[in-house]
Amino acid sequence: MASITVKAPADFHVHLRQGGFSKLLAPHVRKGGFTLAYVMPNLKPPVTTTEQALAYKAELQKIEPNVEYLMTLYLSPDLTPDEVRKAKKAGIVGVKSYPRGVTTNSDGGIESYEVYYPTFEAMEQEDLVLNLHGEIPSDAGTNVCVLNAEPAFLPHLRKIHERFPKLRIVLEHATTRAAVEAVKACGPTVACTITAHHIALTVDDWAGQAWNFCKPVAKYPDDRQALREIIKSGHPRFFLGSDSAPHPAHTKSTATPAQSCAAGVYTSPILLPLVAHLLESFGALDRLEGFVSTFGRSFYKRELHEDNAAQVPTVVLKRVEGGELIKEGWTEGEQEVIPFWSGKKIDWVIDEEKSII
């Protein structure tokens, strides 16, 4: 194949950060071929109210108006059923739950779900989506660490789904075969995002290599295989959420004994070509449009309408002989980010002339 056309790619899990850093990041969503970004709320302070989410959305629109931002709230005690209804009216799409302390800016994360049942009930009624960071905190006493934190979380997923069968739930950035199986076994209201980097990496790739280190960490080769298989099968409840999570370059590259490197892999500016490249590597290129657009749009009720087909963003990828070298980074003022796959080659690029984005 010399070119591929993808209608309206949608990234259902992105970190666009805040302040000056956002100015660098928001335009990279489009650069990577996407015009829909499902925006994570883990800012400092976290986005816990409708007002905050709308203000954040306005800020992002000002930076890059040609992206549709779907906003989320950070699950916390502030999120009362009343606030849920208010959020729904204001166009907020989902609520993100972070277990305490497992990733960037998650110190305010939750410890148990039962206290949120009234909130979940309101969300179910209002049809807001619950986005789960599916890991439990490490605990040496019960042998929980970053490697099994996701499988250990899955009983929570099942329990919430059983209690709220109509609540739409997304298990975010799945990394294990166990997670894939758990989501498959759930009903049609439960979906799962998969990142680009987790279909490329295993634990060996981040052992000693800070640039491939993220949370959840990439797991065993067989886990990666499970992610690839479910994508290749074209299962409609498994779709892209990049979890593109930039950090200033120096916080990634340098570790002192007192300071670990930041967790996160940045894929936004190369996302669609990268996903095409990776899917092709395991024979799933024909699933590209489903994985990056239609499946997620369907679950999130953001389907394209053919009556305004002319306005539908369309990305054309063209194959590059010998591959396109991914550059070493981008800067904006004092901000610097270095993308995943930096210094390596990708077989596809966005055909700017033929694309409508």
Place this chain on the structure above:
Amino acid sequence: MASITVKAPADFHVHLRQGGFSKLLAPHVRKGGFTLAYVMPNLKPPVTTTEQALAYKAELQKIEPNVEYLMTLYLSPDLTPDEVRKAKKAGIVGVKSYPRGVTTNSDGGIESYEVYYPTFEAMEQEDLVLNLHGEIPSDAGTNVCVLNAEPAFLPHLRKIHERFPKLRIVLEHATTRAAVEAVKACGPTVACTITAHHIALTVDDWAGQAWNFCKPVAKYPDDRQALREIIKSGHPRFFLGSDSAPHPAHTKSTATPAQSCAAGVYTSPILLPLVAHLLESFGALDRLEGFVSTFGRSFYKRELHEDNAAQVPTVVLKRVEGGELIKEGWTEGEQEVIPFWSGKKIDWVIDEEKSII
């Protein structure tokens, strides 16, 4: 307890490197309370002949004469049965096997053991010790990665032990419960070294933290627990081999997308106080002398002889109220090393006045 006396601590697995770097490192063996160092042969080029080993030993003795260096050869096709007999006559103690590509300078490592059976047979006859780096190379196709590379190696250990029951074998730097069980199940000719850092760390500690990254990587909390339990039980075939593996500080602290950080944790200069501190943390301080001296000496036939008791090196550790802060590093010319536990506190220090080292 306010003080502890340990007779003749012996570190049965140390990397002393070569050239200018050795000048910084060899004195650190004594600084850490040890006067016996079992020296690894993975130099560039590897130490594969008796001549090389003797030259290396002379070099180390010149730098730091007050340490007993037990020398090893690097298992390779150069190691013929004749060379084994020559090595034995020259006082070489063991032969180290590295699977290809799994750790620092192991590109010349072995791929299968059967071809070495004539060598092993000569070693068995001559009573040379076989030191096994117990990991198989990663292979995504069979789901082998750094996390299960050690359990996947254990069938090799069993097979060699069955074929050569009188050959003394040491499984080096065990990190898993599976390895502990496998060694326990072997006969009295099979022993196991355990590092200081592997009784402190789990995977969470090196995820994103280059200074705790080493090969084999630290595993699950339950694996660490197994190491602690076997030490606490006072099993005589499990003893200290620090695998103290220094790298120039900049190669540890900095990772670029193209260059991972070096694998290795450096414990030599703080070793005995560190081990005391760690053993005390899980109630095994009474096992200190066995773990760091008598068990290993017994297996290696380097027992102390009481008839020359006056000459026996003796280290006295004293407790420090509030703990001793581990310094940030040492330099020698352009060489800089930063130790494990840098910036943290240890409850024990060597009492220089009362120690004979």
